[in-house]
Amino acid sequence: MAGKWVYRFSEGSEAMRNLLGGKGAGLAEMTRAGLPVPPGFTITTEACHLYVKEGTLPQEVRQQIDTALADLEREEGRLLGAPEHPLLVSVRSGAPISMPGMMDTVLNLGLNDRSVVGLAQETGDWRFAYDCYRRFLQMYASIVMGVNESLFEEVLAQKRAAAGVKTDAELTAEQLADLIEEYKRIVSEETGSEVPQDPYQQLYGAIEAVFRSWNNPRAKAYRAANEIPESLGTAVNVMRMVYGNMGEDSGTGVCFTRDPNTGEKVLYGEFLPNAQGEDVVAGIRTPLPMEEMERRFPEAYQQLCEVAERLERHYRDVQDLEFTVEHNRLYMLQTRSAKRTAFAAVKIALDMVNEGLIDRDTALLRVSPDQIDQLLHRTLDPNAEKKELAKGLPASPGAGSGEVVFDADRAEALAQQGRQVVLVRPETTPDDVHGVIAAQAVLTSRGGMTSHAAVVARGMGKPCVCGAEEIQIDLAERRFTARGVTIAEGDIITIDGTQGCVYLGRVPTVEPTLSHELETFLSWADQRRHLGIHANADTPQDAARARQLGAEGIGLVRTEHMFMAKDRLPAMQEMILANAPAERAEALAKILPMQEEDFYGIFKAMEGLTVTIRLLDPPLHEFLPRREVLVAQIAALEKSGASAEEIRHHRALLAQVDALHENNPMLGFRGSRLGLVYPEITQMQARAIFQAADRLWQEGGRVKLEIMYPLIGYETEFHEMNRIVSQTAEQIFAQTGRRIPYHVGTMIEVPRAAIIADKLAKECDFFSFGTNDLTQMTLGLSRDDAQGRFLGIYLKRELIPADPFISIDQEGVGALVRFAVQQARQVRPEIELGVCGEHGGEKKSIAFFRRVGLDYVSCSPYRVPGARLAAAQAEIQLEQEKGTQEVPPESVMQPA
Amino acid sequence: MAGKWVYRFSEGSEAMRNLLGGKGAGLAEMTRAGLPVPPGFTITTEACHLYVKEGTLPQEVRQQIDTALADLEREEGRLLGAPEHPLLVSVRSGAPISMPGMMDTVLNLGLNDRSVVGLAQETGDWRFAYDCYRRFLQMYASIVMGVNESLFEEVLAQKRAAAGVKTDAELTAEQLADLIEEYKRIVSEETGSEVPQDPYQQLYGAIEAVFRSWNNPRAKAYRAANEIPESLGTAVNVMRMVYGNMGEDSGTGVCFTRDPNTGEKVLYGEFLPNAQGEDVVAGIRTPLPMEEMERRFPEAYQQLCEVAERLERHYRDVQDLEFTVEHNRLYMLQTRSAKRTAFAAVKIALDMVNEGLIDRDTALLRVSPDQIDQLLHRTLDPNAEKKELAKGLPASPGAGSGEVVFDADRAEALAQQGRQVVLVRPETTPDDVHGVIAAQAVLTSRGGMTSHAAVVARGMGKPCVCGAEEIQIDLAERRFTARGVTIAEGDIITIDGTQGCVYLGRVPTVEPTLSHELETFLSWADQRRHLGIHANADTPQDAARARQLGAEGIGLVRTEHMFMAKDRLPAMQEMILANAPAERAEALAKILPMQEEDFYGIFKAMEGLTVTIRLLDPPLHEFLPRREVLVAQIAALEKSGASAEEIRHHRALLAQVDALHENNPMLGFRGSRLGLVYPEITQMQARAIFQAADRLWQEGGRVKLEIMYPLIGYETEFHEMNRIVSQTAEQIFAQTGRRIPYHVGTMIEVPRAAIIADKLAKECDFFSFGTNDLTQMTLGLSRDDAQGRFLGIYLKRELIPADPFISIDQEGVGALVRFAVQQARQVRPEIELGVCGEHGGEKKSIAFFRRVGLDYVSCSPYRVPGARLAAAQAEIQLEQEKGTQEVPPESVMQPA
Secondary structure: OOOOOEEEHHHOOHHHHHHHHHHHHHHHHHHHOOOOOOOEEEEOHHHHHHHHHHOOOOHHHHHHHHHHHHHHHHHHOOEEOOOOOEEOEEEEEEOOOOOOOOOOEEEEEOOOOOHHHHHHHHHOOHHHHHHHHHHHHHHHHHHOOOOOHHHHHHHHHHHHHHHOOOOHHHOOHHHHHHHHHHHHHHHHHHHOOOOOOOHHHHHHHHHHHHHHHOOOHHHHHHHHHHOOOOOOOOEEEEEEOOOOOOOOOOEEEEEEOOOOOOOOOOOEEEEEEOOOHHHHHHOOOOOEEHHHHHHHOHHHHHHHHHHHHHHHHHHOOOEEEEEEEEOOEEEEEEEEEOOOOHHHHHHHHHHHHHOOOOOHHHHHHHOOHHHHHHHOOOEEOOOOOOOEEEEOEEEEOOEEEEEEEOOHHHHHHHHHOOOOEEEEEOOOOHHHHHHHHHOOEEEEOOOOOOOHHHHHHHHHOOOEEEOOOOOEEEOOOOEEEEOOEEEEOOOEEEEEOOOOEEEEOOOOEEOOOOOHHHHHHHHHHHHHOOOEEEEEOOOHHHHHHHHHOOOOEEEEEEHHHHHOOOOOHHHHHHHHHOOOHHHHHHHHHHHHHHHHHHHHHHHHHOOOOEEEEEOOOOOHHHHOOOHHHHHHHHHHHHHOOOOHHHHHHHHHHHHHHHHHOOOOHHHOOOOHHHHHHOHHHHHHHHHHHHHHHHHHHHOOOOOEEEEEEOOOOOHHHHHHHHHHHHHHHHHHHHHHOOOOOEEEEEEEOOHHHHHOHHHHHOOOOEEEEOHHHHHHHHHOOOHHHHOOOHHHHHHHOOOOOOOOOOOOOOOOHHHHHHHHHHHHHHHOOOOEEEEOOHHHHOHHHHHHHHHHOOOEEEEOHHHHHHHHHHHHHHHHHHHHHHOOOOOOOOOOOOOO | OOOOOEEEHHHOOHHHHHHHHHHHHHHHHHHHOOOOOOOEEEEOHHHHHHHHHHOOOOHHHHHHHHHHHHHHHHHHOOEEOOOOOEEOEEEEEEOOOOOOOOOOEEEEEOOOOOHHHHHHHHHOOHHHHHHHHHHHHHHHHHHOOOOOHHHHHHHHHHHHHHHOOOOHHHOOHHHHHHHHHHHHHHHHHHHOOOOOOOHHHHHHHHHHHHHHHOOOHHHHHHHHHHOOOOOOOOEEEEEEOOOOOOOOOOEEEEEEOOOOOOOOOOOEEEEEEOOOHHHHHHOOOOOEEHHHHHHHOHHHHHHHHHHHHHHHHHHOOOEEEEEEEEOOEEEEEEEEEOOOOHHHHHHHHHHHHHOOOOOHHHHHHHOOHHHHHHHOOOEEOOOOOOOEEEEOEEEEOOEEEEEEEOOHHHHHHHHHOOOOEEEEEOOOOHHHHHHHHHOOEEEEOOOOOOOHHHHHHHHHOOOEEEOOOOOEEEOOOOEEEEOOEEEEOOOEEEEEOOOOEEEEOOOOEEOOOOOHHHHHHHHHHHHHOOOEEEEEOOOHHHHHHHHHOOOOEEEEEEHHHHHOOOOOHHHHHHHHHOOOHHHHHHHHHHHHHHHHHHHHHHHHHOOOOEEEEEOOOOOHHHHOOOHHHHHHHHHHHHHOOOOHHHHHHHHHHHHHHHHHOOOOHHHOOOOHHHHHHOHHHHHHHHHHHHHHHHHHHHOOOOOEEEEEEOOOOOHHHHHHHHHHHHHHHHHHHHHHOOOOOEEEEEEEOOHHHHHOHHHHHOOOOEEEEOHHHHHHHHHOOOHHHHOOOHHHHHHHOOOOOOOOOOOOOOOOHHHHHHHHHHHHHHHOOOOEEEEOOHHHHOHHHHHHHHHHOOOEEEEOHHHHHHHHHHHHHHHHHHHHHHOOOOOOOOOOOOOO
16 A cells, blocks of 8 residues: 555645545645635545545554644644644545535644633633634534534533523633533543543544545435435545634635526625634524625725636636635635526526636536426416515525425425425524425525525525524424414425515416526537437427427327326227227227317427327226226215116226226236227327328428337237328328328337347337336336335435436346347438437436437427437537547447 | 149159148159059149239149140040040149148049040949049039038938938939939029039139138138148149949058057058048948958058058158058058157157167157147046037146135135035136145136146146136126036036136046156157256145156245245235334244245255245235225124224235235336345245255255345345345354355346346356246236237237247347346356246247257246157257257347
8 A cells, every 4th residue: 555645735736636525626726826725735535445444544644644734733833732822723524526514524623621721822812712612522522422412502502591692602701611611521421531632633533533424324315316426435624723703803704706596797605704614504693795794804805806706717617615714814715616506507607608718518518407407497476376474585496385394304204205395494404405305495594595405405406495584483393483374384385496485375386488598508509419309298288388498399299198188088988998899980080080189289389390199008997997986986876876877887987997907007908009909099090190280281381290109019010000000091191182201110118129129120210219118127117116115225225326217227228228229220220219208308318318329319398408408418428538529329238 | 934833743752742742742752662552743832822822823834734634644544534434533632731621622523424424334333423423513513613512411411311311322323313413403503603514624623722722711720720831832632533432342441550549550540441531531431440451351451551561661650541442452542640649659759769760869859748748647538528618728737627616715625625626716816826726627717828827727737727718707606607508616527728628527537647658758858958957846745746757956946835825824914014124023933934844845855956946026915815805804894893903903904905006016016126125034035945954964965055036137136135145144054053055046037137147147156037027028018917818819910929928939038038148158157047937848948948058947847748858859959950969059139
């Protein structure tokens, strides 16, 4: 084992982010740029791996830490924790990807019973010195020694009560000195041990605790939620303490180089005079806006503005800065790429291109497809009547409604039952993250725009209102009161995170629109991508919407959804009850005009583009009432003396439900199997399609018509379906004297279809991968049965890397897709290949589909804009990886 | 178009069977061997294709027929249908594969109003001549002109009645002459036309009619049932007539060169003096045994014996001969390979090897594995009278009789009283297993060859008929109806699972034995095959039986079947109802000793061989009562005032049934998914296995122990299951101080597992392809839902070539198997690869598995002997195809 495990800030750089963590790399960059950063050093993520693996810090790492500390001591002319002029340091975690609040920090390290006196003497402020020591003891005991932090909070609260004061700042030096003794007692009682007096022992304790914190449960949960690899590890930063709580000429703050909510180019942040960093984050005191800082600390403010400008230019991205002012002197404690709302992300990306800071590719990579999805979230109907309960800070935009819950565990439990909840807390902590994930929206009564709740909610795109001080939360009684209204747990409220408002009940929402900025941004994506983006739509309305959102075609019209409407179901049921082809044809004749009308509407909406119609897919029992419902209805009818005719009809339905019952309907009598056994259905659908198309043609309109056969496993099935459809087509062409051009193809959703893709490709104009069913069959995994059941356990235990129904299983299902693509292209190079499962709207899946050489993806209309961006990103990333413009599909499923 | 369409008998040979048909090739061989065959010629199957395609005989074919006929006329010194000394011929079909009675024949062709006089004058027998003419008119009119044959039979019967005689032979020449006029009148009335007087027109009419008969419905049905390709076509044989009905020195007969029922080496057949061939077949006169022929026609008989001996030596197989004696002179009309019983097939194969006629490979190819299956089950006494009630699928071979019962409990109760019962159910579920165990045979009205009832019954060697849709079961009234007969509970029926028939009453059966001959025969198969044959067995009894039948190991122990027994189910249900791991462990502790006992018994039975144990596979709900049953029980309990405790228990069961309900249990929470979420179950099973093995080891016994994890899709699942099992193993090894060697592997039944076979192979000692489930998932086809429903329609319409649950779908499922085999062998060449689905007992599948390079197949015990033969045949055929001893697996699923 040999290597460099410790870097002084002046030795690092941004390029060493994986080694030094984000914070360490930022401190190094700022140090090298000559910005005012307190001196210190970083212990690398590799040291973290070693520690985690060996359970102890290797001797060589310790030696390098000792050397770096000795250098720091020499530079500062102080010794760590010395009785006089003590050097005090902070020990902070910093992973390569920011995980705000997820890991641990120890401040004021170096204080002990003797150095606290030195600190007091040096600053002339006993109260300050004792407060630092108290904080250190509390942090060290909880983080390094595992003492429950609430024990310290309790005695602190008792002390405030006894002193008759409201805030900690009002406690006197003597009272703080007492508190220190009580803290020591708690530590001794809880651990049988003490916070070490030896500053070097303190240092090692803290460093190891930070390394350990990489694997604490909330950090693991955060990484799982944010898809951060477990393999990264965290670095540790040891830095000379600077104090924002040294009086009224000191303070601390966080700021963004642009407004992270709107993207506006202003210095945006919050400042707390006479405070330490954790006071801002904790949200206990409400901080002041930046203008106030400018007024009170004009010089430091001016310097901060210049630093912000330099850092933004340096990083070519919006920065999130932490700083402290100590006796009017500015110190930069952190710089990192700023989290921002989806709205801001788009605006900033556009602005930075216009400012010449970045190119378009970079801009396209700066916004995530998920953020685009967020911009398309529903907003409150401006015309809806609503009763406002409270106002707060618009901490994370969007609107959400649900049952009020007062703790994260309950939020998670209810969400798992499929219920929508709003998490209401005085403030949130990292322990609440699973509740935020589970909630539709978040409301806190304390904390600012950069409080924990705000940052986390924005990161997840959850609507959030913070610091709504009007609401009085009673956690014990599980209720809150606002403007005279009491809201109990389970009552419904609505959060408008865009406006910062809280409303009673469920307020209706309206569909979002694409802003001008977003249109521009997406047009860049369109220029960049090769992959076509189609939408799944079953009605003319959906189709029109999809087109507005940029869909270049309809990749999947599910014809069965048209029969589910209340006025159409009876005709469908009649068809199912029919005993003979003639009877069936009669019922189908009633459905024909409705179906034709639907198709015509969709064609009209999509004029000039592709429309891919899938023939009837689901098992027939889906059109019938559920067995229990029918049994109950029959019993009720018999009791109420209904007509014999009506009872007979219900009995016939019941008999048919029983006859159609299947043990595994997913693998049952559906798709083309139905269309072949009941060719009348296929004929009717084909007739409706061609008649509708003919109407459009008569009017001079055109679409690129594609007819798709579902659940094909054998090429004979394709032949036979196609024979029925083409015969019907020819009949209609003969009647009208006009030939409508059309393509035919098959869904690839049965694994066997992928395996015989070469055979199918011989006669298919196109394939559309139905990756939902293909996933269910390839994995032997029923989506509805698995999700919310053992699949959750599998994810939690990392038996599978991701939910395969959300992001395509590249290794398994993906291998079949790749194989089928290769086989099909060999037989018919011009075959059109797409995907119409919901994976078509998911960014990783989109990148995969581009990589294997599909022509388009099709997803639900609201996912179209995000998919457009994801497709552009896939293209850019491919080029970056391969350094070439044209990337051939990978070869696959081929014995090496 | 150019070619040779017509061959004189002396030009053909056995090698031209596809061109000349079986009959034509036989006649050619006999002619070339100098045997007494009437002269003639054959029109080829290629001419048949031309005729079918063009609807008429091409000119060139006609010319060749004319030439061949002219040659024949010259040789015989007679002209076809001439007024004096007419040449008369027969026109017979003859396809390359024998289709007895399926196609058409015209005899006495050439007769007309003038030549009949010539025939009478030549033979001096007017009665004979008119009878020939009458027969010719009847055959020609019905076969060539489509007149309903029964019209002729009617007037013939009237004529007999009017004449006061019983048989046609008693009619006088005058009466026959009248009949001829009546026949002509019928033809005229029915067709407005006449049987042509022109002999050449007659000839072409008959030839074309035979070609058309290739596509008559009964011929098509026969081909479908016997898997004879449509593409073969039939040839036509034109042959000079010879007459067995020319008086007491003439006769006709059929005989076999050995007894086709027993295999004994005796000339076996029947002879009718003074008769034509169709009289033998029609069964109007009782034929005489061969000894009688020897007595009456000593010279012809002696000649026949010599001919038989020569033909058997020539063909090296038992021949089925047709012959005619005309005025004491023997003529051979046909020779073909004889159909024989399973019993005879084995004996003949053995004898012919011993006689030096054939080698062992030929002998092994002479018996079909299906015939071996037949020898291993009780069969109905072929001589018994029986009334058929219904037909269904021959789901499990053998025969069984007993009282009809309609539920499993009653079946068990009656069986315990020593009564024989037949369980009749709409379909069976795992709840019925104790009823199947108790019953002599099983009958279901729904479900296919691999439905639950079928699989369980086959596994137990119980006769079973499934999917007998003709029977209407009324469970409420405890009776069923079929073909107008009502069978109440307690009535006796007989099931013939070999044929798929249900009979009224008790039909006598005969007992099977593994005869000494069969043992010898199978030992030859064993020497020849490379593929191992294992058996699926769940009990010590099954295992012992499998070993007796030649199984070299147990390839699948289904551990769950052990829990279905009535005394074990409560403990299993207790386990399922448990709320916490500890509670679950308590219930499992009760199951542990039972499971250990079962394993010990199986190990003991299989000492020295491999035992592959699959851990728990089915979804838990299979161990619980059905919902309807529970609801009814709860209602009954409440009404009867049962204890609160009992009602609570039933309610808990109901709640659990609901909680475990799945839409698609096939793709649900089962297999290793269960074993991972409830590791206690896996631990218990592992403990039972190792404790049982340890007992055997203590006694000095050994087995090759293999533990198999079901439903694996991800390698993580394998790791985790294996971790649990190996930890348990180590605990036990530590306790006992003895290490039991064992192998671990996975079922390959989820398509994904096949796709990642290389990854799984890294840590698996073996794979076992579970082709039942692999088929369901790869084809997206639920076995129980599809069989007896649309799968039947698919088969009928030839959308699929065969039931994929009976014979493996080589193109789809097979491609995955091949791919997985290749991938696995690349990573781990020594990996053991087998199959444990029921395909393992089917001959075509077995040949496929050998071809792709599996090491063994595993099937139900009674299929083991057939599988041993099939494996040997696969080996021989492979060598014959490739001309080499060592055949590597084919390469597959590899983009070309």
